[in-house]
Amino acid sequence: MAELPSIASDMAPQESKGPPADHIRSVFAAYAERQSAGDVEGILALFAEEAVVRDPANAPSHHGKAALRSFFEAGFAASGGANDMKLEGAVRIAGNQAAAAFIVRTLRSRPVYRVETLDVMTFDDAGLITEMVAYWGPDNFTRED
Amino acid sequence: MAELPSIASDMAPQESKGPPADHIRSVFAAYAERQSAGDVEGILALFAEEAVVRDPANAPSHHGKAALRSFFEAGFAASGGANDMKLEGAVRIAGNQAAAAFIVRTLRSRPVYRVETLDVMTFDDAGLITEMVAYWGPDNFTRED
Numbered sequence: 001m002a003e004l005p006s007i008a009s010d011m012a013p014q015e016s017k018g019p020p021a022d023h024i025r026s027v028f029a030a031y032a033e034r035q036s037a038g039d040v041e042g043i044l045a046l047f048a049e050e051a052v053v054r055d056p057a058n059a060p061s062h063h064g065k066a067a068l069r070s071f072f073e074a075g076f077a078a079s080g081g082a083n084d085m086k087l088e089g090a091v092r093i094a095g096n097q098a099a100a101a102f103i104v105r106t107l108r109s110r111p112v113y114r115v116e117t118l119d120v121m122t123f124d125d126a127g128l129i130t131e132m133v134a135y136w137g138p139d140n141f142t143r144e145d
Numbered sequence: 146m147a148e149l150p151s152i153a154s155d156m157a158p159q160e161s162k163g164p165p166a167d168h169i170r171s172v173f174a175a176y177a178e179r180q181s182a183g184d185v186e187g188i189l190a191l192f193a194e195e196a197v198v199r200d201p202a203n204a205p206s207h208h209g210k211a212a213l214r215s216f217f218e219a220g221f222a223a224s225g226g227a228n229d230m231k232l233e234g235a236v237r238i239a240g241n242q243a244a245a246a247f248i249v250r251t252l253r254s255r256p257v258y259r260v261e262t263l264d265v266m267t268f269d270d271a272g273l274i275t276e277m278v279a280y281w282g283p284d285n286f287t288r289e290d
């Protein structure tokens with residue numbers, strides 16, 4: 001941002017490390033686009049080699065690209081293909097950590113469900129995701145008729 | 146929820162531990178209301194005795210109610226009083242962990258800023274917050290004119 005408001009510098013930490021905000025926002029957008037396209041390799045390209053994913057947050061974690069490939073492939077298989085995934089609101093950025101809400105629609109299922117999800121991502125200096133934790137559960141499913 | 150869709154049970158973990166979803170949603174709502182009211186004691190009543198807060202996520206953590214009281218009091222002092230805080234979208238619930246986006250408006254500052262924030266909370270069995278991590282930074286400030 002061009003002008004840091006004084007209230008922001010009063011409230012936020014002085015030093016902000018991490019990839020540029022534009023890059024972080026582009027990763028969140030690309031993640032949703034590639035999820036919507038069922039593009040497993042494209043999704044994996046956003047992650048560091050030793051990345052850890054918990055999706056949802058109360059499930060076991062998956063560690064490393066081979067495990068992530070299996071996890072994302074299993075996800076697409078479970079839902080019968082790709083779901084539509086769109087950002088809901090802005091990406092919130094705190095240095096090299098960021099979070100955003102999403103709306104997923106299970107277009108391959110009958111009935112279709114609207115699912116509220118939210119991902120927290122941590123980035124390395126190269127701009128790759130080192131950790132992703134997803135927040136959603138059964139209470140976030142709404143049937144669309 | 147009354148009926149768990151089969152796609153949810155396929156996608157989500159079988160066992161969902163944690164306080165009831167209604168309680169978790171009520172805590173997120175109460176947090177925003179008490180922030181908006183500048184009600185430090187009301188905010189603290191939502192937290193467990195040994196709770197840890199990082200707000201924002203890339204700042205040092207505050208541990209225990211005495212430290213949290215100082216932290217919240219300093220926050221209200223820095224912004225000249227309470228800011229308006231409202232949920233943006235639904236609370237996402239994964240067992241005893243949950244997350245939601247907020248919009249804060251710095252009503253006491255001139256100019257007023259709109260700030261996009263997002264909190265991840267972890268709950269104990271009594272329904273109190275044991276950990277809260279907030280995601281926001283300078284890029285989430287927009288001047289309102």
